[in-house]
Amino acid sequence: xxxxxxxxxxxxxxxxxxxxxxxxxxxxxxxxxxxxxxxxxxxxxxxxxxxxxxxxxxxxxxxxxxxxxxxxxxxxxxxxxxxxxxxxxxxxxxxxxxxxxxxxxxxxxxxxxxxxxxxxxxxxxxxxxxxxxxxxxxxxxxxxxxxxxxxxxxxxxxxxxxxxxxxxxxxxxxxxxxxxxxxxxxxxxxxxxxxxxxxxxxxxxxxxxxxxxxxxxxxxxxxxxxxxxxxxxxxxxxxxxxxxxxxxxxxxxxxxxxxxxxxxxxxxxxxxxxxxxxxxxxxxxxxxxxxxxxxxxxxxxxxxxxxxxxxxxxxxxxxxxxxxxxxxxxxxxxxxxxxxxxxxxxxxxxxxxxxxxxxxxxxxxxxxxxxxxxxxxxxxxxxxxxxxxxxxxxxxxxxxxxxxxxxxxxxxxxxx
Amino acid sequence: xxxxxxxxxxxxxxxxxxxxxxxxxxxxxxxxxxxxxxxxxxxxxxxxxxxxxxxxxxxxxxxxxxxxxxxxxxxxxxxxxxxxxxxxxxxxxxxxxxxxxxxxxxxxxxxxxxxxxxxxxxxxxxxxxxxxxxxxxxxxxxxxxxxxxxxxxxxxxxxxxxxxxxxxxxxxxxxxxxxxxxxxxxxxxxxxxxxxxxxxxxxxxxxxxxxxxxxxxxxxxxxxxxxxxxxxxxxxxxxxxxxxxxxxxxxxxxxxxxxxxxxxxxxxxxxxxxxxxxxxxxxxxxxxxxxxxxxxxxxxxxxxxxxxxxxxxxxxxxxxxxxxxxxxxxxxxxxxxxxxxxxxxxxxxxxxxxxxxxxxxxxxxxxxxxxxxxxxxxxxxxxxxxxxxxxxxxxxxxxxxxxxxxxxxxxxxxxx
Numbered sequence: 001x002x003x004x005x006x007x008x009x010x011x012x013x014x015x016x017x018x019x020x021x022x023x024x025x026x027x028x029x030x031x032x033x034x035x036x037x038x039x040x041x042x043x044x045x046x047x048x049x050x051x052x053x054x055x056x057x058x059x060x061x062x063x064x065x066x067x068x069x070x071x072x073x074x075x076x077x078x079x080x081x082x083x084x085x086x087x088x089x090x091x092x093x094x095x096x097x098x099x100x101x102x103x104x105x106x107x108x109x110x111x112x113x114x115x116x117x118x119x120x121x122x123x124x125x126x127x128x129x130x131x132x133x134x135x136x137x138x139x140x141x142x143x144x145x146x147x148x149x150x151x152x153x154x155x156x157x158x159x160x161x162x163x164x165x166x167x168x169x170x171x172x173x174x175x176x177x178x179x180x181x182x183x184x185x186x187x188x189x190x191x192x193x194x195x196x197x198x199x200x201x202x203x204x205x206x207x208x209x210x211x212x213x214x215x216x217x218x219x220x221x222x223x224x225x226x227x228x229x230x231x232x233x234x235x236x237x238x239x240x241x242x243x244x245x246x247x248x249x250x251x252x253x254x255x256x257x258x259x260x261x262x263x264x265x266x267x268x269x270x271x272x273x274x275x276x277x278x279x280x281x282x283x284x285x286x287x288x289x290x291x292x293x294x295x296x297x298x299x300x301x302x303x304x305x306x307x308x309x310x311x312x313x314x315x316x317x318x319x320x321x322x323x324x325x326x327x328x329x330x331x332x333x334x335x336x337x338x339x340x341x342x343x344x345x346x347x348x349x350x351x352x353x354x355x356x357x358x359x360x361x362x363x364x365x366x367x368x369x370x371x372x373x374x375x376x377x378x379x380x381x382x383x384x385x386x387x388x389x390x391x392x393x394x395x396x397x398x399x400x401x402x403x404x405x406x407x408x409x410x411x412x413x414x415x416x
Numbered sequence: 417x418x419x420x421x422x423x424x425x426x427x428x429x430x431x432x433x434x435x436x437x438x439x440x441x442x443x444x445x446x447x448x449x450x451x452x453x454x455x456x457x458x459x460x461x462x463x464x465x466x467x468x469x470x471x472x473x474x475x476x477x478x479x480x481x482x483x484x485x486x487x488x489x490x491x492x493x494x495x496x497x498x499x500x501x502x503x504x505x506x507x508x509x510x511x512x513x514x515x516x517x518x519x520x521x522x523x524x525x526x527x528x529x530x531x532x533x534x535x536x537x538x539x540x541x542x543x544x545x546x547x548x549x550x551x552x553x554x555x556x557x558x559x560x561x562x563x564x565x566x567x568x569x570x571x572x573x574x575x576x577x578x579x580x581x582x583x584x585x586x587x588x589x590x591x592x593x594x595x596x597x598x599x600x601x602x603x604x605x606x607x608x609x610x611x612x613x614x615x616x617x618x619x620x621x622x623x624x625x626x627x628x629x630x631x632x633x634x635x636x637x638x639x640x641x642x643x644x645x646x647x648x649x650x651x652x653x654x655x656x657x658x659x660x661x662x663x664x665x666x667x668x669x670x671x672x673x674x675x676x677x678x679x680x681x682x683x684x685x686x687x688x689x690x691x692x693x694x695x696x697x698x699x700x701x702x703x704x705x706x707x708x709x710x711x712x713x714x715x716x717x718x719x720x721x722x723x724x725x726x727x728x729x730x731x732x733x734x735x736x737x738x739x740x741x742x743x744x745x746x747x748x749x750x751x752x753x754x755x756x757x758x759x760x761x762x763x764x765x766x767x768x769x770x771x772x773x774x775x776x777x778x779x780x781x782x783x784x785x786x787x788x789x790x791x792x793x794x795x796x797x798x799x800x801x802x803x804x805x806x807x808x809x810x811x812x813x814x815x816x817x818x819x820x821x822x823x824x825x826x827x828x829x830x831x832x
Binding site: 025028029059062063065066067071072074075076077078079081082083085086088089090092093094096097103104106109153154155 | 441444445475478479481482483487488490491492493494495497498499501502504505506508509510512513519520522525569570571
């Protein structure tokens with residue numbers, strides 16, 4: 001490669017492969033071939049990889065086998081970080097055997113400095129110099145995702161979805177033209193294709209939309225990585241490591257030429273509804289309810305307050321994540337005297353459905369279309385929440401599929 | 417522990433556990449209990465561990481599965497070093513669960529600096545500060561053996577027996593009172609107890625004797641670690657991690673109060689005999705034979721030259737390791753014209769038997785006793801080699817057991 005004369009025009013691409021893409025030697029070879037194709041285009045390539053599928057679970061299983069709770073998270077990280085160490089070395093070797101110069105980096109070797117929150121560390125800074133030097137030597141840099149090093153020079157792991165975050169952060173630090181996230185789906189869809197047969201793959205989606213989709217259970221990209229991509233304006237592509245097709249590009253709103261009003265319909269079954277009945281309608285009562293929940297680390301999402309006809313008593317409905325429901329009920333029970341309520345009701349069989357689209361900022365009428373579509377199907381709405389680019393409703397879980405398909409059609413998203 | 421008032425009298429012990437001792441969670445728990453017993457004596461304890469038995473083989477298998485030969489040894493080290501990373505984290509957690517404060521260190525975190533000979537790196541220096549600090553805090557330091565970091569800050573592994581070497585080197589750097597090597601045998605014996613039923617466990621053995629025993633196939637301790645212990649005067653104890661008995665102490669000659677003339681009878685089947693027949697007896701002929709062998713990296717051990725009666729032609733017999741025999745024969749074939757010989761003979765069915773003991777420095781007569789004992793059993797000697805503390809003979813392999821037992825008895829080593 002005549003790097004000297006056209007250095008400025010070399011494209012730098014970060015690729016990320018998850019655990020299923022490097023699950024065995026055959027798949028590692030297949031990843032190596034894919035990296036080679038990118039290199040053949042004349043691009044500089046940095047590859048971020050996860051541990052082999054299953055290996056992290058085995059390591060976690062060993063730690064839990066010794067100490068089911070309360071183990072030292074710094075030691076947990078020491079054990080877990082060994083997983084990616086294996087795959088980076090193996091992928092570097094697989095690349096070398098097909099004639100692609102490569103070298104591997106552990107998180108700390110690639111300059112990933114994190115805070116000391118072992119098990120869910122945050123990246124503070126990346127020193128891109130070692131990886132840059134490797135790329136400048138015409139080599140592929142293979143980097144262990146999910147890990148970094150604390151100020152005390154102990155190994156840290158980034159927690160769930162950490163490898164996506166590693167890849168996006170590295171792309172930002174290197175000023176890469178693109179960050180390709182290879183996964184087992186081939187892109188972001190207008191809705192879950194397992195439920196909505198007419199769902200279409202999106203060519204492009206904005207960071208804001210992706211954030212809403214990600215946090216609402218369209219588990220293609222982790223929320224953290226999308227937020228980081230948005231912050232640093234990293235162009236992220238989600239695509240399949242098993243097919244050879246373009247995926248979905250996650251980009252800034254300005255890059256979306258022809259924007260749909262609605263981009264997708266997301267859903268989350270990870271919800272539970274709590275209703276506090278017969279609360280006296282006085283100042284400070286909301287604080288009396290939500291204060292103790294917040295102190296216990298329970299996130300409250302949709303909130304609806306309905307006042308009775310005499311204006312003295314109110315009912316308060318809100319949602320928490322399904323996993324938090326038992327704890328939320330216990331907190332309310334303990335705070336009963338302080339809050340002063342008649343009864344508490346709970347329902348875990350609910351689903352949150354969200355219509356998402358940046359076009360909703362400038363177009364009205366989507367809320368009306370959403371409510372009337374659901375009403376026409378006889379679906380009752382328990383709660384509503386809105387943001388600039390999203391309307392969410394809480395409905396009975398058994399209506400999930402019906403609601404998704406009806407809204408997908410009503411919003412004009414169906415594939416021809 | 418009232419460290420403040422008796423700091424100088426605190427004993428520092430390095431323990432080393434091999435792969436079979438940490439092969440699963442139960443064994444790791446058992447190692448933790450053993451460490452706890454040492455801590456309960458008031459000692460500071462640094463523990464060096466290997467990877468779980470089998471894990472290194474799996475990692476090597478993956479590397480070979482991608483590239484059977486010629487792989488990048490730096491990447492091989494990256495993959496292999498993950499093995500001890502798992503065990504140090506797990507052992508630290510196992511210690512914490514039984515109330516023993518502990519933290520783990522990878523090779524580089526514990527200050528193991530090596531050269532850049534990936535796959536068989538040499539330790540250049542150990543910065544003992546991080547481990548010292550950990551011990552001073554009243555914690556057990558759990559250190560990954562077998563690994564270090566190169567001047568380029570890439571991970572290195574020390575090759576075969578590396579964890580023993582790590583432990584001894586650390587003991588030297590820390591100025592430890594003792595380095596306990598836990599293994600699956602309970603000490604060093606006067607001969608191989610599987611062959612010589614009357615073999616006795618030695619309470620003490622000198623470094624020099626241990627070196628001869630180790631290099632001669634008594635595979636209790638790796639030669640490198642013994643040499644390092646001798647150089648830095650580290651008291652090494654070999655003992656079983658499965659029994660609760662004192663083992664064998666490897667110490668300086670001065671510490672041996674009542675020395676036997678002969679300490680043990682070692683043997684090695686890893687030998688092959690080569691005979692070059694009809695070489696002209698002129699100056700430089702030995703160089704013509706051994707030069708090309710040495711250039712090819714083949715070690716030559718015992719050498720016997722016999723001159724024919726007319727003094728013109730000689731026969732040259734020497735030994736090489738059995739694995740090197742095919743290459744040695746190929747080298748001789750290629751150098752035939754230059755050397756000028758009639759024929760080459762080879763015999764892989766040979767065994768080297770050695771009588772070892774520092775007492776031989778001041779006592780004569782052992783050689784005579786050895787030769788006459790073998791002669792009485794009808795065993796022919798093909799070659800002889802001696803050092804200050806050792807006499808070795810090469811015999812037919814089928815006589816191995818007979819010779820070992822006869823010499824063991826003749827040297828007065830039999831257990832009562």
